Amino acid sequence: MTESSTTRSQRQDSEEVSARYEQGINFLLGRINYERRPDLASGPQSFRLGRMQSLLHRIGDPQNDLSCVHIAGSKGKGSTATMVAQILETAGLKVGLFTSPHAHRFEERFTVNGLLPSEEDFNSIIEQLQRVTAEMDLEASGGPTFFELATAAGWLHFKKQQVDLAVIEVGLGGRLDSTNICHPLVSIITSISKDHTRLLGGTEALIAREKAGIIKHQIPVISGVLHPEAAAVIHEVADSQASPILQLGRELKTTASPPDHNSELILPGWSFDFEHGETSFKDLQLSMPGEHQTRNAALAVAAVMSLKDQGIHVSESQLREGLLSARIPLRVELINRKPVLIIDAAHNPASIQALCETLKPVPARRKICLFASSRDKDCEELLRSLDYLFDEFILTAYQENPRAIPIDDLEAIAQRILTTPFSTSPSPTSALQQAFNSVSPQDLICATGSFFLAAEIGKAWKLAEHP
Known part of the structure; x- marks a missing residue:
């Protein structure tokens, strides 16, 4: 049976899209990548918000047209971001989610309601970024890094998809991270512990100061930071920015309950009670296993509740369903x-x-x-x-x-x-x-x-x- 001209044309179009996709991936992999080679970063001076600002300006500053939730932390930020996104999606919103790194495909970094961009959408975004990168490479400040391009790609995709809100996970630190050019409705700092000490500092207090760099003037902050010195830094920065802060263990009270390990589930999720002021929820159920996920979930609940003032309303049933359905790859x-x-x-x-x-x-x-x-x-x-x-x-x-x-x-x-x-x-x-x-x-x-x-x-x- 001979191939019809229509089928042949479709096959050729598909092959062209795939070839452009591979070219785009190769372009990205050819950029300086501190995820793969953190040793290439000599220190905080390697991260330049000015370069990221220039990149975003050249592509139309898509971040200025999008509301977001911005999340930093030594651990728990990916899980918290996923929970926030899932709750809001369950409430009927179109939600962009930016996380890193990716497990298998680059596009996992920027999904909309859980869906990856198509190869054609990816090609369009990366080819636009390639043209801008070629211009910037000729300038004294140099062209963008892998992660800066990834962040810009996420903003472009979210704007094209007209998301109602984007949930943005910081890549490294916070103050100088390329995601930090945004306009959050609420900022979350999940936890502080020692990691990336060569770039962020050797103490929890120094690391906290870097992560507190995401706090914006008068924008609410949700903090899960329990380390005393680190928590003091977070509160100091929030006060300096006149940003109201809700602290886990203080304004945000939780009681966690372990799962029944006699159940058929090998890794059942925990449940917890949540209380903040006059708002309380009993027996919120999680699918993500581990007691630590109840703390991440409490931050997600507090963040979603804070969005009421921005006209984003989530019912208790939507909150419960979103938490229970939230799952994240490679986390237990x-x-x-x-x-x-x-x-x-x-x-x-x-x-x-x-x-x-x-x-x-x-x-x-x-x-x-x-x-x-x-x-x-x-x-x-x-x-x-x-x-x-x-x-x-x-x-x-x-x-x-x-x-x-x-x-x-x-x-x-x-x-x-x-x-x-x-x-x-x-x-x-x-x-x-x-x-x-x-x-x-x-x-x-x-x-x-x-x-x-x-x-x-x-x-x-x-x-x-x-x-």
Whole structure:
């Protein structure tokens, strides 16, 4: 049967779109990328809001036409952003969600009501950014970085899709982050702990000051920061900006209830009561597992409630449905049941501790950890926190990002830290296979230590043949 001219034309159009898509991805990957190579950043001076302002101005300042919720924090910001977006979507709004990094496709960074942009929409946005980048590359200040282009792409897509509101997760820090050129209706700072200390500072107070840089004049702030010195900095900056602040544990009161681990669910979500002034909700249910998610959810609830003053109303039933339906990939994500296989993007001591607390009550004959991390992380502290929970470790190095700590270096650290048996494997795929060769259906395997490891294990699992 011969191919019709119409079918041939459609196939050629599709191939052209795919070819342009690959060209756009290659363009982005060719830019300076501090996500992949944080060592390229010499310090805060590497991040220039002036360059981002110039980029946005050249594409029409799309951020000026959009309302947003802006979220920073050492951990929990991605989960909180997802919860806010899901609640508002459940309430009938068209919601843009900007997060980073991505697990598999670049477009995961900017979705609208959970949907990725089409390849054609992506091509149109990136080709516009390519033209502007070519101009900026010739100037003394230099052209935009990978993340600056990603942020601009998100704003362009959200404006084209005419979203009612965008939920924007900070990439790194806050004060000098490229997302910080925006006009939020409310700002959220989820938590402060030590991470990216070379770029943000070596103490919680210094890190808090960087993240408090997202606070805008007279714009409400929701804070989940519990570290005393860090919380004091957040309040100081909020006061200096005349910004009203609601603090978890003070104005925002919560009582968390653990799940029933006798249920059929392997990783059931927690529930919690929420109270702020005359507003209270009992038994709010979550699907995301872990007690720490009740704190993130409380911040999301407070933020959504604060939007009433902006004419955005969410009913109690919509709030409950949105929280229960909110899920996020690579955060204690269950991808197999027998044996249990979990992938988690925890990569700093606070998030690793939250993971351990979540997995501790999960019954298993043995618990095996697949572990890889980045050169700029405190691997000693991460392994020390994991050591008590797991019966065995398989150390590896992720392959698709140059930040991975070499296996030999990781093995040397493990010899000093781990009290349980460990082995090594050259790649996440081989580590996964090695684990499955030795487990029973009653065991638990968890891949953690890096977003990039969790993403590669998830990809390997999808490509593998399962019995």
